[in-house]
Amino acid sequence: MEVKILGAFGSKFKGKKMLSILIENKVIIDAGNIVESLGEESFKISDILISHLHLDHIADIPFLIAESFPVREKPLNIWAQRETLNGLKKYIMNQKVWPDFTKIKLRSNVSSINYLELKINEVININGLKILPFRSNHTVPTLGFMVMKNDKSFIFSGDTYKNNEIWETINRDEKIKSLFIDVSYPKRMAELGKVAKHLSTDAFEEELKKLKRKIKIFVIHVKPVFFKEVKKEIKDISSRTGLEIEVLEDGDEIKI
Numbered sequence: 457m458e459v460k461i462l463g464a465f466g467s468k469f470k471g472k473k474m475l476s477i478l479i480e481n482k483v484i485i486d487a488g489n490i491v492e493s494l495g496e497e498s499f500k501i502s503d504i505l506i507s508h509l510h511l512d513h514i515a516d517i518p519f520l521i522a523e524s525f526p527v528r529e530k531p532l533n534i535w536a537q538r539e540t541l542n543g544l545k546k547y548i549m550n551q552k553v554w555p556d557f558t559k560i561k562l563r564s565n566v567s568s569i570n571y572l573e574l575k576i577n578e579v580i581n582i583n584g585l586k587i588l589p590f591r592s593n594h595t596v597p598t599l600g601f602m603v604m605k606n607d608k609s610f611i612f613s614g615d616t617y618k619n620n621e622i623w624e625t626i627n628r629d630e631k632i633k634s635l636f637i638d639v640s641y642p643k644r645m646a647e648l649g650k651v652a653k654h655l656s657t658d659a660f661e662e663e664l665k666k667l668k669r670k671i672k673i674f675v676i677h678v679k680p681v682f683f684k685e686v687k688k689e690i691k692d693i694s695s696r697t698g699l700e701i702e703v704l705e706d707g708d709e710i711k712i
């Protein structure tokens with residue numbers, strides 16, 4: 457599988473873009489940074505999975521649909537769990553903050569946007585990918601995803617604090633080749649991590665003790681102002697544990 461990091465970070469800042477991951481040029485997980493990165497290519501995207509309602513994960517949905525609906529062939533399918541879909545309708549695409557695009561038709565006379573509900577542990581098939589949503593451990597209802605194609609798969613943690621399910625799943629399923637995981641903060645911000653429910657580097661290192669086999673780990677969702685610190689601490693964790701761990705940046709491309 458080809459994975460392209462359109463945005464790697466848990467907030468935006470000079471030269472740092474918010475979380476968005478393009479898989480096989482077909483499906484996007486989270487909408488932190490789509491239009492700036494893909495331009496007109498983004499009009500071909502028909503399916504976006506949203507892990508949760510926080511702004512760094514939904515910010516580009518309004519702009520993507522507003523730019524693309526006059527020329528779009530197919531509706532934009534927004535996949536998320538019910539709480540997230542309800543939040544998008546109530547707080548964002550509510551005819552006040554932004555138009556309700558379910559009421560705006562494409563040239564083909566279908567709605568511009570479809571909201572599609574994801575349920576925990578129910579696999580969906582999109583464009584040749586199988587995707588299994590699982591429950592993450594965050595401050596609002598949040599999903600992580602296992603993405604599968606043929607005999608290979610990877611896990612996207614979603615915004616998360618400690619979550620046994622991730623490590624138990626990896627330990628029992630040899631097909632999982634990589635993990636993309638939220639490590640937002642350096643060690644000195646561990647208390648904030650606990651409250652905001654994101655891993656800090658020390659909580660991440662504790663979590664790694666649960667891992668019983670070697671896989672490639674990619675750190676995502678770092679808060680931009682802590683980037684250098686987190687990168688240094690992750691390098692130390694990588695040498696202490698012997699695990700291959702890489703901190704991702706905007707534009708990185710990974711083959712799984």
Ligand SMILES: [Zn+2]
Nearest residue numbers: 466510512615
């Ligand atoms: Zn976030």
Ligand SMILES: [Zn+2]
Nearest residue numbers: 508510594615
């Ligand atoms: Zn969040």
